[in-house]
Ligand SMILES: Nc1ncnc2c1ncn2[C@@H]1O[C@H](COP(=O)(O)OP(=O)(O)OP(=O)(O)O)[C@@H](O)[C@H]1O
């Protein structure tokens with residue numbers, strides 16, 4: 001089974017806590033020991049937003065702000081690599097071919113951002129499509145996709161399931177400025193729709209939730225169902 005996990009910076013490094021990073025690394029290593037082939041994509045979190053906001057005040061344009069965000073995602077990727085054992089490729093992969101090659105060699109590959117105009121959500125979706133992943137997991141700071149921002153609107157309702165095309169409709173009105181917050185970005189939603197990738201959006205604050213979702217399909221977030229399907233994926237049925 002091949003899986004791409006997107007770990008939001010707000011989940012991996014809301015502050016610099018080595019034990020938290022170690023917790024995420026331990027789950028990734030356990031999954032790898034179970035035979036799961038893994039790519040991990042790491043976001044920039046609050047640190048990226050602090051840098052982006054400061055540079056915006058200084059007059060940087062959106063592409064320059066995105067470049068700053070990418071640099072921070074790659075620093076967070078290095079942090080995760082530092083916590084992973086010998087099965088990780090020690091280089092932060094800068095493109096999908098590099099990441100795909102190391103996953104095919106049997107290593108865990110870690111990426112951050114790759115180019116302006118998107119977020120690491122889109123990187124994870126593109127990597128998942130490129131390596132023909134069986135599953136894409138977004139470990140973020142909200143427990144799924146809601147009909148409004150749950151941190152702003154107390155009455156926000158979570159979608160247990162969304163078709164990929166409905167996901168696109170939910171995400172489309174959200175901001176695309178550097179540093180914006182959304183459960184996944186619009187490009188990621190479009191790539192998920194195009195690839196028909198089985199996808200889960202969940203609260204990844206406790207990394208064991210990622211493990212349960214990957215190994216057993218158990219989670220309390222949102223399942224993104226490829227358009228035109230409604231079956232349980234066969235890899236969970238087989239386990
Ligand atoms: N409709 C929505 N459903 C779920 N979350 C939403 C929605 N609209 C806005 N959000 C916000 O998006 C946040 C998740 O995005 P955020 O960009 O913070 O996380 P991330 O991608 O995990 O990490 P990073 O901080 O690296 O970008 C949630 O905490 C929530 O406040």
Ligand SMILES: O=c1ccn([C@@H]2O[C@H](COP(=O)(O)O)[C@@H](O)[C@H]2O)c(=O)[nH]1
Pocket residue numbers: 008009042043044045048065066067068069070073112113114115116117118119120121123177178179180
């Ligand atoms: O491929 C990428 C990835 C990221 N960015 C910029 O970085 C920030 C932080 O990334 P998150 O995934 O949101 O944590 C993002 O808002 C973009 O500004 C990018 O340009 N390209």
